[in-house]
Amino acid sequence: MSFGRFLAAAPPGGRETGATDVSKLMTMKDAIARFVRDGDLVVMEGFTHLIPFAAGHEIIRQRKRDLTLARLTPDLIYDQLIAAGCARRLIFSWAGNPGVGPLHAFRRAVEQGRPRPLEIEEYTHFGMVLRFMAGASNLPFLPTRNYPGTDLTRVNPGFKKVRSPYGDEELWCVPALNPDVTIVHAQRADADGNTQVWGLYGVQKEAAFASRRVIVSVEEVVDPSVIRSDPNRTLLPGAIVTAVVHEPFGAHPSFVQGAYDRDNDFYVGWDTISRDEAGFGRYLDEWVYGLPGRAAYIGKMGARFEELKADRQMCAPVNYGF
Amino acid sequence: MSFGRFLAAAPPGGRETGATDVSKLMTMKDAIARFVRDGDLVVMEGFTHLIPFAAGHEIIRQRKRDLTLARLTPDLIYDQLIAAGCARRLIFSWAGNPGVGPLHAFRRAVEQGRPRPLEIEEYTHFGMVLRFMAGASNLPFLPTRNYPGTDLTRVNPGFKKVRSPYGDEELWCVPALNPDVTIVHAQRADADGNTQVWGLYGVQKEAAFASRRVIVSVEEVVDPSVIRSDPNRTLLPGAIVTAVVHEPFGAHPSFVQGAYDRDNDFYVGWDTISRDEAGFGRYLDEWVYGLPGRAAYIGKMGARFEELKADRQMCAPVNYGF
């Protein structure tokens, strides 16, 4: 059940998966080494929830370069990638430390070109969602009633108008976005990448379907029978997933509904850490370059993870019988 | 939590709900009497699954007239409405008795104008889904890569072309469809109409959001705490629901995942019943006009419902704690 054969050859909506007879289950190190390439258009999605930080750290560790990073909210994950010099270009809609303040590395790159200049391509949340949806639907664009009067359409030539063939209305459109690779974190998947998510959905489904390659990291790798017990819960079919990484706590400092809470102290503390390049460098040395992977990161965090663990509040189960 | 106030005034995408201080919970008789009007554009959705037959029978019983009926697969439910003389126009994409053969009342109306002529407006499944989605998104149209070469675009002026502002491509478009009333059946809802569905989703969500009024009939009315225990399961928010009807077995002869199986003998038998107008008339007299409502229908079916009851196959529950 792999689309590798034909999709590898189909630009720009193409899609690649690993060889069909090899397991998709691999380490984060292998997944990033094999499926994220210098110069790629990379999307790491998750709106507040399920942000794939472990994958972001591995990209930094492997010193990937010249990436175009796309994401609604660059958040700390892209701030770190920008500070580490991985990014050449950023496609986004809201660049801040949510609930705390600005993203300092982002601002240094845009305002001062440090550590390297960062090209920006700016939409809005709705615009980014529609760009992913257009890409996922193999359409060149999607229209919206949004955008009359905003200066965003003046500074970004990506916005274009279309006249409705059903009357005189003109609508603004956004162009499809088809990433080379999309990385998402989820509660659980089976070894083939059939992936289930609950809580906030964000735009992970649309970004993944729009993408040539998809890496999924999960809190738990489960038997297919767990997935099959609740098929409406499946967000991504294994058919579009290239690699599956078992990475518990892979979303810290963001959260995973039902597993662990957001580490808000980390978000608040980040404002100080990231305020100057030296502080940023020390963080990366200690927590990214200085560690081999997520397991070591968890060990180093120590008891903190215990404090973040979620309470138990189970849903009412439903009957799928016939 | 009602959109009634402003939406009643907003054509063509407007929306009406009942008075905000009156319960939405009512009998099918009241819901159809109050919210389905002669001449309305009515949608009763549910793709094979969850077809709102109890509501269809009540519309026949109340002798609503001049309806425009829209639905991907008219199925037996619209065949009955057509035979009963309720319909003036049909918007659809596949008119057959699934797995059995043709819809005889539909064919009589189209081929011979009996019991009255039926105007038809014909799309495809994808086109109907996009029409509802455009309506639900308050857009005049949506584009697709479908339709080059088909004669459907030649006979239906509803299809129009748009040139992509991102390159030279021309794409076919379908126009938004905004029903006066959409009726769906579901496994469960709370008294405010927060409605949960599992199994096949069809296009109920898109049709309901596109609609001015929404009637939901359910197998079970539950406490809001059941809905709130699994918010990802909610297909429709109470905010867009006008009326909630408790109507167990309201989808027979179609099925409800986890509750009862499709009554295939009925579908097969229908081919004989509906083959001539006399047979059809006898069916309507005995099972629709001759009964006051669904409870009587269930009583008359007798042991048949026991045979159709679903086996138990519960999903693995998930944790929503934090």
Added chain:
Amino acid sequence: MAGYTTSELMVSRAAKELKNGDVVFVGIGVPSLAVNLAYRMHAPGICMIYESGAVGCVPKRLPISIGDPCLVTGSLAVVPMLDVFNLYLQRGLIDVGFLGGAQVDRFGNINSTVIGDYAKPKVRLPGSGGACEIAALARRVVITIANSKRTLPERVDFVTSPGYLRGGRERESLGLKGGPELVITDLGAYRFDPETREMVLVSMHPGVTVRKIKENTGWDVKVAQDLTETPPPTPEDIRIIREELDPQGIFLKSKAGS
């Protein structure tokens, strides 16, 4: 004759067209039996998708409609129809779509809308359903239909689902990829000439003659130089169809299904 029915032969032939790993848009009847046969024989990695939204189905009984509850129970995913069409079909994820119809013509165009004029039809058929988009957007299309002058006319009365239109490069020129690859009838199997895009007879079922084919086709159909006999279903094919897939003989007795 020979221990198998024509329907079983068609199912067996269609199953052979499926590769392991194919993502298949499944219909009811011959397609459903063919996909399930392939899944049990040579293609355990096949992924069944139904336009009703069920993905990765493992039906425990023969589905009696494309929205049968047995397609949901134990499937890998159930998705809204909007996703089926946008994210799977239009995105290019469907390898094989099965289609039938009332008429198929010389260039693989399919009619399931009307016999006669659209405004005043002699026979009103069910219409496209999802057929038009499957024909337009799946990578390969396999067609099953009866072999007669009525069902295989030179030109369909109405193009519901585009094949190669009037042949040659016309389909491509309109931006459509893929197209019909194989037509299986009760008499033989046909493929499409890579240049002219015309249907060509490539195999005849056991006992059928070219003359019988020509008498039952609406134009002077071309015959492949390497014309073969359609291989009959193996005993194992027949056993699986009769004992596992359709023990009640529902589809193999009837002609219905969609």
Added chain:
Amino acid sequence: MAGYTTSELMVSRAAKELKNGDVVFVGIGVPSLAVNLAYRMHAPGICMIYESGAVGCVPKRLPISIGDPCLVTGSLAVVPMLDVFNLYLQRGLIDVGFLGGAQVDRFGNINSTVIGDYAKPKVRLPGSGGACEIAALARRVVITIANSKRTLPERVDFVTSPGYLRGGRERESLGLKGGPELVITDLGAYRFDPETREMVLVSMHPGVTVRKIKENTGWDVKVAQDLTETPPPTPEDIRIIREELDPQGIFLKSKAGS
């Protein structure tokens, strides 16, 4: 001063703007506190929606971001962001959206993108997020911002989120409905003239003078004939804010939030 802070006054004033039954697009900080205060006081039928996809939230703690897990647990629905924007916001289901920004101008346009030139900004701000679409597509918009010549210039450096643009009928002529209805600052509250669409001071907070307002506004702001004093928060308002909504004083101590 008088037993309440300016932030508490702003929260209380914003809460009064909400009607029972309103469907409100909630942000973090003042908007979140205001909606939760209204919900506990006079509007138990209010429906909170967050752009993260949580609908009908009943947060058990003060949400620290618009995607806080406490918004999910026990909510009525959680939907994809595509649905939030298409089916709720663009469809016209959102009564009230709260917005802030770095600058708000005379006609209610909001800048949260850059100070200075876009290509060479003096200060790069976070950008629109969902603000542009809320400003364009919600029925009513309530703005909260500090009152200074820097934050209330005559014309914003960049229109991130459209208000009445250059006033008069310009917003309408572009097909946009709704628009900003109320601006709440640390000094007073403003509404928009129905003809010119210019911001007009309608109430001053206790102790504030017209002169202070004029000294801290970037243009010669008009004053309503029936100018009033903003009603201070009631003791019950203050109790709820301090004891129930923000017991740790997270937002009322800081200026952050989005």
